[in-house]
Amino acid sequence: YSQYPENTIVQRPIVAAHRGVPSLAPENTMAGYQLAYELGADLIETDVQRTKDGHLIIMHDYTVDRTTNGTGNVADLTLEQIRALDAGIKYGPEFAGEKVPTFREYLQAFKGKDVVLLVELKATDVAEQTMKEIEEEGMTDQVLIQSFHLGEIIKSDEVNPQVGIGYLFSAGVPATTDAKLKNAQQMLNYASGMNATLNASYGSISKEFTTYMRQRGMMNMHWTFRNEQHLGNQLEQGVIGPITDYTQWLTDVPIRL
Ligand code: G3P
Numbered sequence: 583y584s585q586y587p588e589n590t591i592v593q594r595p596i597v598a599a600h601r602g603v604p605s606l607a608p609e610n611t612m613a614g615y616q617l618a619y620e621l622g623a624d625l626i627e628t629d630v631q632r633t634k635d636g637h638l639i640i641m642h643d644y645t646v647d648r649t650t651n652g653t654g655n656v657a658d659l660t661l662e663q664i665r666a667l668d669a670g671i672k673y674g675p676e677f678a679g680e681k682v683p684t685f686r687e688y689l690q691a692f693k694g695k696d697v698v699l700l701v702e703l704k705a706t707d708v709a710e711q712t713m714k715e716i717e718e719e720g721m722t723d724q725v726l727i728q729s730f731h732l733g734e735i736i737k738s739d740e741v742n743p744q745v746g747i748g749y750l751f752s753a754g755v756p757a758t759t760d761a762k763l764k765n766a767q768q769m770l771n772y773a774s775g776m777n778a779t780l781n782a783s784y785g786s787i788s789k790e791f792t793t794y795m796r797q798r799g800m801m802n803m804h805w806t807f808r809n810e811q812h813l814g815n816q817l818e819q820g821v822i823g824p825i826t827d828y829t830q831w832l833t834d835v836p837i838r839l
């Protein structure tokens with residue numbers, strides 16, 4: 583977007599549906615992803631992990647306890663055990679029967695559709711298998727990879743340098759702008775050849791920071807917006823790609839680039 587003059591007004595931000603639309607449907611379920619798509623999300627974000635028997639599934643936490651009716655670590659359970667769990671019932675009876683999606687299921691549901699899949703490598707050592715499944719589905723043009731784990735970032739880039747990659751970092755709370763800028767610079771040192779997406783969480787993001795990133799061709803995608811007023815303020819500060827639990831707030835909000 584750096585090719586557009588600053589202050590260009592566009593019709594809406596680039597909306598990334600964080601784990602689907604957890605404000606309206608259970609996180610990281612096919613029901614949630616489908617809703618995100620119907621609401622017009624530009625990207626659908628997800629979290630990839632691996633089961634004990636080597637299958638890629640989608641879950642944010644390292645245990646199944648919070649979001650399903652089961653207990654235990656994802657990495658200690660087989661695919662069959664995980665698929666037997668209910669990932670909707672805790673959210674509400676209307677979502678009873680929702681399963682923990684496999685990564686392949688998520689890919690196939692949106693293959694060729696007008697949406698980008700924002701794939702977070704949540705576990706370590708899943709980069710190669712994730713890229714393999716993306717390639718097998720012929721979806722390298724339809725995904726962006728992101729991770730907090732630098733090793734996973736580097737591995738993804740080695741496997742397929744064509745795929746866009748973002749480095750997630752969290753400078754902690756409270757974080758000074760200086761710390762954020764320093765982290766951005768460090769990312770750039772590692773990120774040569776990578777997609778220039780960078781995410782920063784926590785608190786507020788300043789115009790200084792978004793300008794710094796923009797000048798270096800980095801997309802200002804940040805997470806996780808859950809407060810409408812804060813979100814509005816951050817759009818004014820130059821966030822153009824909010825990663826949010828509230829896709830429904832954002833489908834018609836003009837912003838300045
Ligand atoms: O997309 C960024 C965001 O998902 C990272 O945080 O903990 O929600 O996976 P988390």
Ligand code: CA
Nearest residue numbers: 627628629702
């Ligand atoms: Ca995530």
